[in-house]
Amino acid sequence: MDLERSPLALPFPEMPPIAGVTLRVARARYKNWDRADLTYVELAPGTVAAGVFTKNVCCSTEVELGRQSAAQGSGRALVVNAGNSNAFTGYRGREAVEQIMQQVAAHLGCAPHEVFVSSTGVIGVPLPRDKAREGVAAALTAPPCSWEEAALAIATTDTFAKGVTVSAMLGETRVTLNGIIKGSGMIAPDMATMLGYIFTDAAVAPDFLQACLSGANQRTFSCITVDSDTSTSDTVLAFATGKAGNPLISSFEDPGADAFMAAMEDMCRQLAHLVVRDGEGAQKFIAVNVTGAVSDESARIIGLAIANSPLVKTAIAGGDANWGRVVMAVGKAGQPADRDRLSIAFGGVWAARDGLPLADYDEAPVAAHLAGREIDIDVDLGLGMGRATVWTCDLTHGYIAINADYRS
Amino acid sequence: MDLERSPLALPFPEMPPIAGVTLRVARARYKNWDRADLTYVELAPGTVAAGVFTKNVCCSTEVELGRQSAAQGSGRALVVNAGNSNAFTGYRGREAVEQIMQQVAAHLGCAPHEVFVSSTGVIGVPLPRDKAREGVAAALTAPPCSWEEAALAIATTDTFAKGVTVSAMLGETRVTLNGIIKGSGMIAPDMATMLGYIFTDAAVAPDFLQACLSGANQRTFSCITVDSDTSTSDTVLAFATGKAGNPLISSFEDPGADAFMAAMEDMCRQLAHLVVRDGEGAQKFIAVNVTGAVSDESARIIGLAIANSPLVKTAIAGGDANWGRVVMAVGKAGQPADRDRLSIAFGGVWAARDGLPLADYDEAPVAAHLAGREIDIDVDLGLGMGRATVWTCDLTHGYIAINADYRS
Structure with missing residues (x-):
């Protein structure tokens, strides 16, 4: 089924690099298609992480493990599988996710919990471990790619690539936030899934990053709806490399905290709007x-x-x-x-x-x-x-x- | 707009008379149409009444007054207006309902609260008092009509007339319950409204009738949905004339109470199913x-x-x-x-x-x-x-x- 580009689509913006963030894509061929469907994001040592996840109680393994990783607050890598959501697949699905975490952790020399994994696509079919292993291996050594290529690789039934960039002055230091997101529709037997990823070079403490993301989520992602149905895999992750060199922000009392929070909410609102703009059948x-x-x-x-x-x-x-x-x-x-x-x-x-x-x-x-x-x-x-x-x-x-x- | 008859429609059943219940219809011409749109049901003295109503907090005047009347437990008449829901019409809408209650009460020599009024159709337009007055006057002197004619007169966008009859043995006495209902769809700018009316010749106390209706409602009308939207006018009323002559049932301990409750729930389930079978666009x-x-x-x-x-x-x-x-x-x-x-x-x-x-x-x-x-x-x-x-x-x-x- 070929979907027409949404009449509400926005063009993909020019997005600057974020120091400490490297994007790569590969073809795991989770479906019978000829496109990049595995996205690998490498994050500099010291990157802090935060996340918000679906409230659906029948959530996927990726969401369960992602919650645990986000609570630990550090991230070295992100892997996104497109074409198979790995939801409702029991222990075999869990083994596939743990395999990816271990494979990337061994490559980077980090702890497995520092590797975040998301999957989106068909449900009820365990993520094929062979395809995942080969896809990850290919991605680890692939050349870096653009933000738009990554936004396309995480997409499933989206009709356009979705990216947002914003910046903020934290005192004397300009920091950048880049975000990509996928989500729009659910074609049988796929499930709706909104997956969003935000990367910044700002230096922020994990608890502060989590507080900003949770607060922004309440007024942005939690305020959009296409059809009232809630995916079992919805995830938004935020990663901060600290490479911008601003004085570390640990709490809302610190200088620059308000500006960073405002930028985070602006980012989340723009990403959320892009999902609505690709809502299934949306004309308005x-x-x-x-x-x-x-x-x-x-x-x-x-x-x-x-x-x-x-x-x-x-x-x-x-x-x-x-x-x-x-x-x-x-x-x-x-x-x-x-x-x-x-x-x-x-x-x-x-x-x-x-x-x-x-x-x-x-x-x-x-x-x-x-x-x-x-x-x-x-x-x-x-x-x-x-x-x-x-x-x-x-x-x-x-x-x-x-x-x-x-x-x- | 002509709607095709639902493929899930059921034929209108043969419905016996209920002693103490007389149906009449008239043309109030609430819309520019040539059909009966005002239904008048006269109930014998001593008829007890009960009701369940929408939980929508923006409910219509008819619902507010109907709740008060049901709490008093006696009913002598029912008037149903089709083509104008009288919802969101402020004090002018309220005056129109009170006028109908007074006009019928004067005719029957009963209290106004014994006259139940429902309205369904376009919203935001006060029920025209002149048309209501002339329509009621015509209905009061119209010849009695059939259950199917009444079921058609209360309908708006329904694609078929909806009626159910059940009977039960209360000890040695056979009692009958007849029900008619309307509801299906909402065509701009009309609102979805489910209006159901149940009549029985059983002798039951008002509190018992209310308990049966409320209990059945929880497992029937409260378990159907077409599109999750809740009308501001939804109403189901039950009237019992007592003409069957069974020993009065006042509580669930009385003989015959279980049989009556079962018949009431059967009635409500069948009526509820008819509404789903006329759900807008329903094919299954x-x-x-x-x-x-x-x-x-x-x-x-x-x-x-x-x-x-x-x-x-x-x-x-x-x-x-x-x-x-x-x-x-x-x-x-x-x-x-x-x-x-x-x-x-x-x-x-x-x-x-x-x-x-x-x-x-x-x-x-x-x-x-x-x-x-x-x-x-x-x-x-x-x-x-x-x-x-x-x-x-x-x-x-x-x-x-x-x-x-x-x-x-």
Whole structure:
């Protein structure tokens, strides 16, 4: 099945090198295809690591081991397998991951827990150990490659390569963050998987890196949804080589901490948006802005209820300013809300205020807004100061075509 | 938009009269159509009433007033408006409902709270009081009609009339329960609404009737889903005229109580199934049987996570025995589950057991099962004795067509 490039795709940016980070790719041929499908990232000694992982309780071995490695806080290498998720494969799947960790650890002379492994693709088939061994061996000696080549090698059903670069001044020192991510769709019998990797030359302590990543995750990756389904393999890892030479940041009180946190959140938000922009069948990028909730978390839950509502998503697909469906979604979220204080706008134009449709509501600018690619829905609950923004895409025939019409 | 009759439709049954229940319909012309759209049910003095209502916090005035009336436990009449849901219409919508209650109460010489009102259809437009007044006046003097005519008059976007009749022996006395229901789809800018009405000649106390309805609801209406969206108007009411002459049942200790409860649950299950069978775009009726959970409620939550998963629903639409998507849905439910104890079957054939794909899994009978209209998914968690069955339909291009492609 050949997927058309998403109409919401962004071009791959120019990404500078990150000192202490070397990318290489190889062909493990996990599927019957002729493309790089094994990505190997070598990290300088002293690189610190952090991670956030799926909350799905049926998670993969890679996620279990990745959590343990992230808790130790140091990383020397990352291996990403594309074409086989190794999920639901029991002890045989675990052995394959441990083999990769040991093979790379022996090459680098590091501890196995410093080698992070992710896999994405078909489920229920143990990662073939022979292919993994040969693929890793080839990758270890392959020439360095570009960020775009790595972004393509980790992809499965993505319709475009996804990368983001941001920089920040930490005192006198400019640091760079580069990120690549994959995720979009799930073609039978593959599973949706979002895998994201962030690399920086900043000098930061592992606990601080973890705190930045976890905090940013809560307002970015945890605020996107394509279809409400949660992969068993979702992973975002961050690695900091420290090569930029800034004074080490260990806590949010240290100079430069705020700037680094802001850069990390900017990075995560941009990466998260790229995943939504490649959502299966997506024709429109939707931002749901919830204000006036009793708390930020309540606003996020309400925003997700709206963004996950098939009725809201199909209304947007149809260019229909159907605020009644938004009211319904607010009401079903299980959070405090008062029908008679609710206000709803599309593209900044209020359609309903304080629980009533506006008498002088002008549909023309709303229709023009909904005909575009970037849709804004504002919901004010009129209760408190809680706010959140959630991002999603519309629900179209393309989603059904990808997930029902085609079989592997 | 003309909707094709659902391929899962059942014929309307022969339904006997219920002593003390008289049905009449009229044309209030809430929309520009030439059909009966106002249903009036007159109930004999002494009829007891019970109700279950949407949990959506942005519920309609009809739901708010219906809750209050059900708490009082007596019913003399029911009025159902089709074509206008009167939701999100503030005080003007409330005045229209109160007007109907008063008009019918004056006619019958009863209290206004004994008159139940439901409305379904377009939202954000107050129910027009003139049309309601004339429609009610016409209905009060209309000739009695059949159950099927009433089932058609309460319908909006349903593709077939929905009725169920069951009977039970309470000691020496045969009692009858008749039910009609509407619900299926939501065409912009209408909202999904499930409205169900159950009538019986059994003699039961109001608290007992409420307990039976609430208990049955938990295992029937609360176990169906079409698209996870919850209407602001969902309502199921039960009325018992007592004309069958059985000894009054006041508690679950009384003779006949178990038989009545079983009949009520059978009625509710059949009505609930009819709504799923008219789910928007539905081509397949899916039963998700969850066993081995830590509790019945945990099993229900996991079943709903599976039944609401767009990836599971599209897989079934495509005839794909994609157990990996079922694993994913189990894992995201937020309930206790152990990947390595999970077993999954389609049509009674195990595809995966104890967390591993079956080596000798025979896909042929599974493919044949999935090509049919009635699909069974069995999920055993291997943890405890909790069990639940949840019913849903597949997710097809028809759903997108109904909700995105057409506008009102």
